[in-house]
Amino acid sequence: MTMLYQHISARFLAWGNSCMTGHTTLLLLLAGPLWLLIYLNLALAADTLVALLPIEPHSHLAESLRFFVYETPKVLMLLTAIVMIMGMVNxxxxxxxxxxxxxGRHEGMGNMLAxxxxxxxxxxxxxxxxxxxxxxxxxxxxxVTFSFLVAAPMVNEVALTLLFALLGWKVALLYMILGLSIAMVAGWIMGRMHMEVYLEDWVRDMARISADFRANEMTLAQRLHAGIAAMKDIVGRVALYVVAGVAVGAGIHGYVPQSAMATLMGAEASWWSVPAAILVGVPMYANAAGIVPVVEALLSKGAALGTVLAFMMSVIALSVPEMVILRKVLKLRLIMLFAAVVAGGILLVGYVFNAVL
Amino acid sequence: MKQFRVLGSGCASCKQTMAMIEQVAAQRGVAIGLEKVESLQQIVAYGVLSTPAVVLDGVVVHAGGIPAREQVEQWLA
Structure with missing residues (x-):
């Protein structure tokens, strides 16, 4: 499976490189309308395809297959377009x-901007x-640095695109606002606690440098190429997660009974369902691409939005590998505090949402 | 001889960057020195914020991703 995937992505990259040398702009002008045409007809194509197969309509298998056949190309196409645009914006x-x-920014405004x-x-x-x-x-x-470090992995174009594609713009917007709020407040709290002493000694003793930077004047064509490069890199990396995630989601859709999640993760579930969702989420290291399709399926089976969002945020924002990397510059106490503050914010978001919705 | 250093803590794109520089140099028949820098202290000392980064004869010429092939060819020209 991995071999095949590597082979396909290598071919894809080779194809991409050969296009890059030629008329990229022309190609994109043609690709735009074609993209739209295919995207708008995906539902019809998925229905037709599933109807052609010798499977009883509306059976568990048919429901699962339809979900998979429709959502996989839809998510991948949206991701390709948005990642390319974001690659240019980047x-x-x-x-x-x-x-x-x-x-040199002050706290407050600095946290917001970060x-x-x-x-x-x-x-x-x-x-x-x-x-x-x-x-x-x-x-x-x-x-302010912590605000940036929380927001950057949690609120990114891949997560937002998948939420938009599978759960609609309202949930995507909600996720963005909540993620940004957690990043701002968590960073602000950590700034107030004056944790500079818990940086590793060699970091604290480093010489200060100025933040001057030379603006890199890029032409529009160069930015376009950067967008295409980002698209190849990111879509190539997450495509497998998307397919796996949608496959798991499809399984849940077809086979898990309706409202199966209501008692475990529903709004009426006991108070510990939100912290439990966070605890399960932290050691899981999946990116947004793999987790959103599963989240969508859980929601459709009666899980509450607050609990599910808390689960998703803890999977993406609090990952053990990243903490291991950060351990090289932060003392253990500061990492624990960082995790605790972010987890607290996520917990609050989960409870508030379950209470309000 | 041009001295290249690729800065990065062992991620896949760092390896790809190394391979690309090696490959282009071999194609053009240019002799180069190529070295990988994985120590965080050293990476930070160059002042880069994102890896992989490329240092050519002591100057940071690229940071934050696999460089474009055309760019690598320019360095070797």
Missing amino acids: TWFTPERTRAMLS ALLGVVTPFCSCSAVPLFIGFVQAGVPLG
Whole structure:
């Protein structure tokens, strides 16, 4: 399976590279309308395809298959388009520029700006340490840095696209607002607690540097190429998660009885369902692409929105591997506090939503 | 001889970056020195915020992703 996947993505990359040299713009102009045409006809195509198969209509298998055949291409197509556009937007918000914008900011406004910039600045958890150090070195307050570090992985284009595709724009917007709020407040609290002493010694003793940056003047064509590169990179990386996630979701759709989740994760479930969802979520290391289809399926089986959102946020925002990486620059106490504050915010979001909705 | 250093803590894109520089250099028949820097202290010392980053003769020429092939060819020209 992995071999096959690697083979396919290698072919895809090779194809992409050969296109890059040629008339990229022309190709994109043609691709746009074609994309729209296919996207608008996906439901019809999925229905037709499932009807052609020798399966009893409306059976468990037919329901599962239809979900899979319709949602997989839909999510992948939306993801491709949005990741490409965000790849272009990202070229305006390099980490260097974001750092310059945040350097010397005060708490409050700084936390807000950091959370917002976290959405549009490209971020990969493998770069978390250099980024963290670079921010602190250039005089970005610790709490503001944390706001960025919480928002960047949690509120990103992949998560939002999947929420939009599977659960609609209201849930996507809600997730964005809640994620940003948690990032702002958690960062602000951590800033108030003056945790600078719990940085690892070598980080604390580093020389300060200025946050000046040279604006990289890119042409529009270069930004377009960056968008295409981001699309190939990110879609290539998450495609397998999307397919796996939708497959699990499809299974839940077809085979798990309606309202099976109501007692376990529903609004009437006991008080511990939200903390339990968070505890289950933390050790899980999946990205948004894999988790949203499962979330959608759980919701359709009677789980409450607050509990499910809390689960999703804890899977994405609090991951053990990232904490292991951050351990190189933060003392254990600060990491524990970081996890506790973010988990507290997620807990609050879960409870409030279950109470309000 | 041009000295390349690829900065990164062992992620897949760092390896791809190394491979690409090696490949382009071999194609053009240019002799280069290529070295991988994984130590965080050293990476941070170059002031990069995102990896993989490429250092050419002591100067950071690229950061935050696999460089475009055209870019690698420019460095070797």
